[in-house]
Amino acid sequence: MEKEIESVVLTELHGTHGLDSLLLQNHVYGCFILMEDIVESTITLSGTTITNDGYTFDIDTQFSEIGIRYGFLMDTSLDLTNYQEEYKKKWMELFRHLNDSHDMTVVERVEDAVLALLQKNVKEEDAFLMSALETGTLSRGWQDRFIKLIKGRKQSAEVSVQSSVQSSVQSAESPVKKEEEEEQPTTGVSRAHIEKPVKNRQGSGLHKTRRQRKDIPSKKNLSSTRRSCRI
Structure with missing residues (x-):
């Protein structure tokens, strides 16, 4: 099953960098921990549905949250949406298979394959x-x-919103200017200057949204390097 997981991770990884790469890696790590726990x-x-000491988590409907619940960064802004x-x-097929087999060798093969894939395809600054x-x-x-990556995305979102506001205002004002031009006298008999007040039109419903590399140890088993505190 490691080949199938390796293939889908590689597909998701293609073209990602920076924060997007981090989101995927955090989710993958969460899946690693979840495999071991199962x-x-x-x-x-x-x-x-996962249960443990009164804690419940649906890995189907809450699949995007696996990283923020089991990953190395538990930040609610890091959902893999x-x-x-x-x-x-x-991943769901693998979780079900492991729940039936409880085979740690499958976990190890999947982890080794994905880690090798990440080491080969992820830039050092994103590792x-x-x-x-x-x-x-x-x-x-x-x-x-x-x-820095989180702040950079927030600033980009703010710039995008400002640009959208500016574009909406310009679009709202354009028809007014056109009306003024059409109402100017065309006969030119008296060459009188006619002034007409411009109506202020605000854009409607603007919505603002927020939105080094190490060598792989031989046959690395994450179960021996588990973090001490986890949800």
């Missing part, structure tokens, strides 16, 4: 998962890079 019976998986359906389908592999968390330096 195999080791640390949690109970019934259908698509943009992914192909095949990516989700293959968040490889950095978090040993401890389950990011170092101060990588945390700083994450913060």
Whole structure:
């Protein structure tokens, strides 16, 4: 099954960088931890619902949240909301298979294949998962890079909103200017200057939305390097 997971991860990874790459890597790491928990019976998986000491989580309807619940960065702004359906389908099939088999060798093969894929295809400056592999968390330096990426996306969103506002105002004013031009006298008998007040029209319903690399240890098993605190 590792080939299928490797294929869908590679598809999702294609063309991503910066924050988008981080979102995917955080989700993949969360899936790693979830695999181990299922195999080791640390949690109970019934259908698509995980339960553990009063905690419930639906891995189907809340699939996008796997990273922020089990990943190396538990930040609610890091939901993986943009992914192909095949990516989700293959992970769900794997979770069900592991729940039936409890085979840790499958987990190890999947992890090894995906880690090799990430090391080969992720740029060094985006290698968040490889950095978090040993401890389950990011170092101060990588945390700083994450913060800069979040701030950069927020600033880009604000610039986009300002541009949208400006465009809406210009579009609203254009018909007024056209009306003025049409009402200017065309006969030119008296050459009188006719002034007409311009109506202010505000744009409607504007909505603002917010939106180094390490060598892979031979046969790395994440279960021996699990973070000490996890939901």
